[in-house]
Amino acid sequence: MPEQKLFSTIDFHVTCECSQECDYCWGPQDIENPVGTSTSKKIIKKIKDIGARRIVFTGGDPLKRKDAGKLIKYAKDIGLEVALSTTGDELTPAFLRWNGSYIDLISLPIDGSTEEISTKTKEEGHLKAVLKALELLKKYPKIDVKVCTPVTKHNINDVPNILDIAEDYKKKTKAKVFYNIFQTFPRSYSEVEWKELVVSNRAFGTLKRKLWGRKRIKVNFLDHQTLDKLYLMIFPNGNLVVPEGENFTSFGPFLEIKEINEVVNQSKFDSQKHLKHSKGWGKKLTN
Ligand code: SF4
Secondary structure: OOOOOOOHHHHHHOOOOOOOOOOOOOOOOOOOOOOOHHHHHHHHHHHHHHOOOEEEEEEOOHHOOOHHHHHHHHHHHOOOOEEOOOOOOOHHHHHHHHHHHHOOEEEEEEOOOOOOHOOOOOOOOOHHHHHHHHHOOOOOOOOEEEEEEEEOOOOOOHHHHHHHHHHHHHOOOOOOOOEEEOOOOOOOOOOOOOOEEOOOHHHHHHHHHOOOOOOEEEEEEEEEEHHHHOOEEEOOEEEEEEEEOOEEEEEHHHHHHHHHHHHHOOOOOOHHHHHHHHHHOOOOOOO
């Protein structure tokens, strides 16, 4: 009997470095010696060999790494679907010219429809940088675009305006565009005043109902229940990490794991939820 598939996507956090310092960040922090290009390629190869369909290059901001293009190309060459999650701050015409054909999807965060709202959680100028990145991406219609908003108490009332931005953008590009709305999850390596940031399930549910029926682009709502136990992460030091609740459980160096399914089964990772959720990410997604 063929082995049951437990996952389709693995998130490779290739760096902790980022131009942003979002309070709600649950990416890896303070890992000083990220694996180099050659070990990263071995990790990417293993991601393919163990049966994942897609790799997400994330971080920090993967574009902080000089070898980001090399890693992206390598992943594509060996047959993985490639997603890039970036702040947008470092996305340049040259980078897209060299690497655009190896990327299936780019995910860009928008925290507010105005600089005033955006700067509650992002650095000054971030909104402008993302809008510029979206402009650049118009030349690359084969790259799907995912706009993301981590919903906090600062921007919950602004989400309809951010959706307007995403919908307007869809009118100007041939690329597939969709919008992921996250309920900011209280998990971080730093001390965070979550009460000032996290919206309740009720408030997030109300937002969802408010936007119900806005169908010009595909909108996904990811509440706490959906987001928990959803990811398999490889950290910049090469360790496999499974987040659950406010915790991160490390299973040691990914390259040394012999029986990945055993490890995944031991962890709190929710395979069924992950596989269901991942279906919405495929290249065949229609708006
Ligand atoms: S942009 Fe992403 S990786 Fe960077 S600090 Fe914010 S949440 Fe973390």
